[in-house]
Amino acid sequence: xxxxxxxxxxxxxxxxxxxxxxxxxxxxxxxxxxxxxxxxxxxxxxxxxxxxxxxxxxxxxxxxxxxxxxxxxxxxxxxxxxxxxxxxxxxxxxxxxxxxxxxxxxxxxxxxxxxxxxxxxxxxxxxxxxxxxxxxxxxxxxxxxxxxxxxxxxxxxxxxxxxxxxxxxxxxxxxxxxxxxxxxxxxxxxxxxxxxxxxxxxxxxxxxxxxxxxxxxxxxxxxxxxxxxxxxxxxxxxxxxxxxxxxxxxxxxxxxxxxxxxxxxxxxxxxxxxxxxxxxxxxxxxxxxxxxxxxxxxxxxxxxxxxxxxxxxxxxxxxxxxxxxxxxxxx
Ligand code: UT7
Numbered sequence: 001x002x003x004x005x006x007x008x009x010x011x012x013x014x015x016x017x018x019x020x021x022x023x024x025x026x027x028x029x030x031x032x033x034x035x036x037x038x039x040x041x042x043x044x045x046x047x048x049x050x051x052x053x054x055x056x057x058x059x060x061x062x063x064x065x066x067x068x069x070x071x072x073x074x075x076x077x078x079x080x081x082x083x084x085x086x087x088x089x090x091x092x093x094x095x096x097x098x099x100x101x102x103x104x105x106x107x108x109x110x111x112x113x114x115x116x117x118x119x120x121x122x123x124x125x126x127x128x129x130x131x132x133x134x135x136x137x138x139x140x141x142x143x144x145x146x147x148x149x150x151x152x153x154x155x156x157x158x159x160x161x162x163x164x165x166x167x168x169x170x171x172x173x174x175x176x177x178x179x180x181x182x183x184x185x186x187x188x189x190x191x192x193x194x195x196x197x198x199x200x201x202x203x204x205x206x207x208x209x210x211x212x213x214x215x216x217x218x219x220x221x222x223x224x225x226x227x228x229x230x231x232x233x234x235x236x237x238x239x240x241x242x243x244x245x246x247x248x249x250x251x252x253x254x255x256x257x258x259x260x261x262x263x264x265x266x267x268x269x270x271x272x273x274x275x276x277x278x279x280x281x282x283x284x285x286x287x288x289x290x291x292x293x294x295x296x297x298x299x300x301x302x303x304x305x306x307x308x309x310x311x312x313x314x315x316x317x318x319x320x321x322x323x324x325x326x327x328x329x330x331x
């Protein structure tokens with residue numbers, strides 16, 4: 001059974017910090033090279049925030065651009081959900097910081113942690129409040145400052161990620177527009193392959209956790225790679241089929257940007273060709289919760305999305321978390 005939600009995306013915006021870290025820059029920091037990074041990941045450069053800029057600042061930039069673009073008074077926002085694995089602090093929630101700084105006086109809000117699936121999860125969650133009639137305007141933000149949890153001496157992880165944020169506005173949808181269906185799952189047995197062990201209640205920050213580098217991203221890349229390619233394709237195929245569509249009905253697949261080879265493997269399983277797949281990993285790398293809204297933003301800016309288009313979002317992240325959302329683009 002499909003899960004139609006009467007909610008639509010009525011605007012999308014994104015923000016990346018100005019400083020660019022190229023593959024050539026990384027060559028000076030770790031034993032890597034531009035050719036390896038390009039051919040193994042598709043990444044050419046990524047944006048990195050300065051020390052004064054946190055996840056909330058990236059989120060606020062994206063949110064303010066979105067409010068201006070959609071001519072929305074911040075006081076009209078009912079709810080703010082921030083998806084992130086790099087909140088400014090353990091608490092208060094980054095959503096509270098964003099609420100204050102954008103002047104969303106009436107809004108409540110919370111953070112959602114689902115790593116690279118964070119934005120897709122937050123989109124589905126936020127849409128429920130609109131679909132139920134409880135809220136009229138929900139701000140869904142994916143924002144991560146991945147550079148704050150990377151070990152820049154570990155070549156296997158530091159080359160993969162960048163900083164950035166994207167935001168969408170959710171509003172009530174008409175008959176044949178907006179979110180048509182969604183699918184999410186968790187496979188917690190995969191948690192051991194991608195995680196940040198230090199700083200939580202299990203291993204509170206200490207000189208020892210720092211010395212053991214427990215405060216940074218740890219990953220078994222090849223495990224995550226195989227799981228992501230398979231599950232993104234399976235989820236996408238399931239959603240299309242359940243709603244009576246084939247790959248030919250699809251205007252655009254907007255996948256999470258973790259590795260160009262994962263994206264290509266997933267689209268190959270689905271039988272979707274390059275012209276129907278949004279790729280911007282070359283410029284931004286993996287911005288975790290930021291990749292999908294940044295992909296939607298770029299697709300709109302490049303004239304690749306129009307009212308009535310069938311769009312599929314697909315993602316896999318740490319957890320493992322998986323998400324796919326099928327929508328009819330509404331503007
Ligand atoms: O959003 C979810 C988050 N993460 C992901 O989705 C990431 C999923 N995984 C991946 O993208 C890939 O597994 C990686 C890009 C992380 C690694 O690619 P791979 O093709 O799986 O390479 P590998 O880990 O099997 O390593 C191959 C070789 C190794 O050398 P040896 O043992 O064959 O001599 C690595 O040490 O490549 C070496 N290597 C590097 N060489 C140059 C690993 N990282 C680098 C590097 N530069 N940055």
